[in-house]
Amino acid sequence: MAARPTARHVEALNKLSFVDFVGKLGNIVERCPVVAAAVWSERPFSSAQGVHEAACKFIDGLPTNGREGLLRCHPDLAGALAREGRLSSESTGEQRTAGLLDLTTEEQADISRLNARYKDKFGFPFVLCVRLNKRGAVLKGLKTRINNSKEDEIHTGIEEVKKICWLRLVDILQREQVDTISKL
Numbered sequence: 001m002a003a004r005p006t007a008r009h010v011e012a013l014n015k016l017s018f019v020d021f022v023g024k025l026g027n028i029v030e031r032c033p034v035v036a037a038a039v040w041s042e043r044p045f046s047s048a049q050g051v052h053e054a055a056c057k058f059i060d061g062l063p064t065n066g067r068e069g070l071l072r073c074h075p076d077l078a079g080a081l082a083r084e085g086r087l088s089s090e091s092t093g094e095q096r097t098a099g100l101l102d103l104t105t106e107e108q109a110d111i112s113r114l115n116a117r118y119k120d121k122f123g124f125p126f127v128l129c130v131r132l133n134k135r136g137a138v139l140k141g142l143k144t145r146i147n148n149s150k151e152d153e154i155h156t157g158i159e160e161v162k163k164i165c166w167l168r169l170v171d172i173l174q175r176e177q178v179d180t181i182s183k184l
């Protein structure tokens with residue numbers, strides 16, 4: 001198993017220019033590089049948790065339409081983009097880990113139908129950190145969360161975005177990119 005990010009990894013991150021920082025962390029929130037752009041101003045960080053807290057603080061400070069916008073930047077789970085191979089590399093890995101790229105026709109049809117109903121009700125996609133959930137949790141989550149209020153779903157969806165963000169951040173700090181970063 002890869003090592004947890006160390007202070008040295010974070011130190012390397014602290015040295016990055018704005019452009020390089022956003023280049024490395026731009027997708028810690030799916031298709032929302034503005035989060036990494038905002039976090040850069042909060043350097044220096046002493047830990048990966050500090051970076052994540054800055055991202056969460058920025059997200060929590062957004063007005064409701066901003067948080068809804070963040071949710072809308074997420075692709076459907078097992079949706080058209082997944083079928084067409086057009087997901088971001090991060091999302092592809094996450095959806096693959098959860099078995100969502102490998103569904104039976106029946107499972108695919110069930111999820112598509114529920115995703116559509118969910119989006120119809122709330123106006124944004126169902127968001128779940130699939131790396132922390134088994135495949136069955138997607139269907140179960142869709143079936144139960146669709147009964148919630150819009151306000152609750154913005155809150156729940158955003159909490160899932162934060163979990164996805166943490167796992168992506170740890171991945172970046174653990175990968176070879178850290179070596180590249182330290183050389184900068």
Ligand SMILES: NC(=O)N[C@H]1NC(=O)NC1=O
Pocket residue numbers: 030074075076077090091094095125126127128129130131164
């Ligand atoms: N819709 C949705 O939750 N998508 C995200 N979830 C996740 O773990 N990766 C994604 O792309």
